[in-house]
Amino acid sequence: MVQLTDAKLLRDKAYIDGAWAGADSGKSFAVTNPADGKELAQVPDMGAAETRRAIEAADRALPAWRAKTAKERANILRKWYELIMAAQEDLAKLMTAEQGKPLAEARGEVAYGASFIEWFAEEGKRIYGDVIPSHGADKRILVIKQPIGVVAAITPWNFPNAMITRKVAPALAAGCTAVIKPGEDTPLSALALAELAERAGIPAGVFNIVTTSNAKEVGGEMTSNPIVRKLSFTGSTGVGKLLMEQCAGTVKKVSLELGGNAPFIVFDDADLDAAVAGAMMSKYRNAGQTCVCANRILVQASVYDAFAAKLADAVRKMKVGSGFEEGVTTGPLINEKGIAKVERLVQEAVSKGAKVEIGGKRHAAGSNFYEPTILTNVSKDMELFSEEIFGPVAPLFKFDTEDEAIAMANDTQYGLAAYFYARDIGRIWRVSEALEYGILGINEGIISTEVAPFGGIKESGIGREGSKYGVDDFTEIKYMCLGGIK
Numbered sequence: 001m002v003q004l005t006d007a008k009l010l011r012d013k014a015y016i017d018g019a020w021a022g023a024d025s026g027k028s029f030a031v032t033n034p035a036d037g038k039e040l041a042q043v044p045d046m047g048a049a050e051t052r053r054a055i056e057a058a059d060r061a062l063p064a065w066r067a068k069t070a071k072e073r074a075n076i077l078r079k080w081y082e083l084i085m086a087a088q089e090d091l092a093k094l095m096t097a098e099q100g101k102p103l104a105e106a107r108g109e110v111a112y113g114a115s116f117i118e119w120f121a122e123e124g125k126r127i128y129g130d131v132i133p134s135h136g137a138d139k140r141i142l143v144i145k146q147p148i149g150v151v152a153a154i155t156p157w158n159f160p161n162a163m164i165t166r167k168v169a170p171a172l173a174a175g176c177t178a179v180i181k182p183g184e185d186t187p188l189s190a191l192a193l194a195e196l197a198e199r200a201g202i203p204a205g206v207f208n209i210v211t212t213s214n215a216k217e218v219g220g221e222m223t224s225n226p227i228v229r230k231l232s233f234t235g236s237t238g239v240g241k242l243l244m245e246q247c248a249g250t251v252k253k254v255s256l257e258l259g260g261n262a263p264f265i266v267f268d269d270a271d272l273d274a275a276v277a278g279a280m281m282s283k284y285r286n287a288g289q290t291c292v293c294a295n296r297i298l299v300q301a302s303v304y305d306a307f308a309a310k311l312a313d314a315v316r317k318m319k320v321g322s323g324f325e326e327g328v329t330t331g332p333l334i335n336e337k338g339i340a341k342v343e344r345l346v347q348e349a350v351s352k353g354a355k356v357e358i359g360g361k362r363h364a365a366g367s368n369f370y371e372p373t374i375l376t377n378v379s380k381d382m383e384l385f386s387e388e389i390f391g392p393v394a395p396l397f398k399f400d401t402e403d404e405a406i407a408m409a410n411d412t413q414y415g416l417a418a419y420f421y422a423r424d425i426g427r428i429w430r431v432s433e434a435l436e437y438g439i440l441g442i443n444e445g446i447i448s449t450e451v452a453p454f455g456g457i458k459e460s461g462i463g464r465e466g467s468k469y470g471v472d473d474f475t476e477i478k479y480m481c482l483g484g485i486k
């Protein structure tokens with residue numbers, strides 16, 4: 001069990017229409033610690049009927065919530081932000097227990113997640129419209145923006161707090177109401193957010209959490225129910241495509257934050273120490289389980305050996321173990337499926353000639369732990385060039401020219417994040433404009449912040465989260481033509 005200061009933050013019921021509820025069937029499913037497999041809690045295993053009730057509750061709550069002024073909603077959201085930050089340690093412990101990331105990373109995610117609530121509480125007050133010069137002397141043209149309505153959100157396990165607040169904060173600030181299905185591996189962080197939302201005064205029905213091990217059934221209700229006007233999804237590209245198809249039947253607006261295959265390019269004019277520091281942060285954060293992790297490290301031939309040696313020195317200093325253990329940098333992967341994928345990709349690369357410089361196998365700390373790994377002598381025909389690794393594995397590819405690096409970097413159906421290290425200003429502009437990605441880290445390995453637009457192109461998604469752009473996805477534009485004015 002997790003020892004919390006505020007025991008009420010560990011909730012084992014779903015949250016619908018302001019009430020803590022079990023499944024109609026009475027069924028529940030286990031939430032386990034990926035570090036040791038121990039059960040943390042049982043949560044309700046809900047289905048379509050409960051999801052429908054949550055959607056209907058959100059619909060009933062919508063008129064009063066959207067009728068509040070932006071400032072009234074902002075005051076409530078600000079209170080939620082303050083309660084989350086006051087509970088940061090407990091929320092971090094819950095997250096490390098159910099997701100595995102080191103406690104320091106979990107604390108960081110809680111603050112990152114809360115920053116979206118802080119940011120959008122203010123942005124909700126700046127959802128401006130337009131007065132447009134009229135096309136007729138007897139007419140006046142106005143444009144207003146209104147909340148899109150009931151929002152359904154489906155979120156992943158790798159950031160079980162921030163991927164929820166990154167959607168719910170702009171939605172609620174704009175006057176929408178929301179129903180969330182969190183990842184089945186990590187529902188406790190979501191339920192703790194609901195407990196704090198209730199304490200903050202977010203009215204019943206405005207924010208609902210449906211827990212389930214049957215994502216297909218709950219998602220099927222979310223994507224087909226006509227009351228839902230918007231689906232916001234964060235997860236794999238494959239599931240994103242499926243949900244997008246399912247939303248077509250009722251022409252729902254969709255926002256998709258999907259998979260990545262980030263290139264991390266080190267040019268011969270890079271500051272190699274800075275590049276190594278950036279690669280460590282980008283590649284190994286959350287044991288490599290982030291959508292913006294460096295997935296392919298591309299190093300110019302003349303600096304390849306020097307970079308590889310420096311990176312290896314840094315990786316050797318990493319510590320694998322439980323996220324609660326002091327000094328641990330790399331926790332467990334989320335489950336057997338996740339670690340089996342990493343194992344498959346490494347073994348396939350080795351079978352085609354890759355050399356394991358460091359790591360390359362499961363760690364003795366437990367069945368879900370994988371050694372931080374560096375592979376050299378890798379090539380484009382290996383599956384890890386095209387597939388998202390989602391583990392602590394850094395394949396170092398070699399290139400000769402700038403054009404070759406850009407071609408390799410863009411040789412993927414993904415387009416979320418890309419990184420490169422260089423100091424020549426002409427190169428920085430040429431490469432920045434040539435890379436086909438939604439986010440660039442230039443001499444920087446950590447790029448995520450609430451003030452900037454986060455999102456991808458190609459098969460990495462649709463829409464942006466965070467920044468002044470993030471609220472647009474939760475509003476509809478209405479054009480008003482006032483006639484009869486003489």
Ligand SMILES: NC(=O)c1ccc[n+]([C@@H]2O[C@H](COP(=O)([O-])OP(=O)(O)OC[C@H]3O[C@@H](n4cnc5c(N)ncnc54)[C@H](O)[C@@H]3O)[C@@H](O)[C@H]2O)c1
Binds near residue numbers: 156218242256
């Ligand atoms: N772009 C981003 O911001 C971002 C952020 C985090 C994770 N991701 C991506 O998510 C993936 C890892 O997360 P994951 O393994 O949880 O992804 P996933 O797609 O397997 O699951 C994501 C969510 O979708 C649900 N889901 C799965 N199948 C479903 C279905 N048929 N109908 C409805 N819901 C369904 C899951 O229960 C979970 O809540 C990676 O590809 C990663 O790149 C992207």
Ligand SMILES: O=C[C@H](O)CS(=O)(=O)O
Binds near residue numbers: 158162289290291
């Ligand atoms: O995994 C995807 C997250 O969006 C990563 S980040 O926390 O936003 O950098």
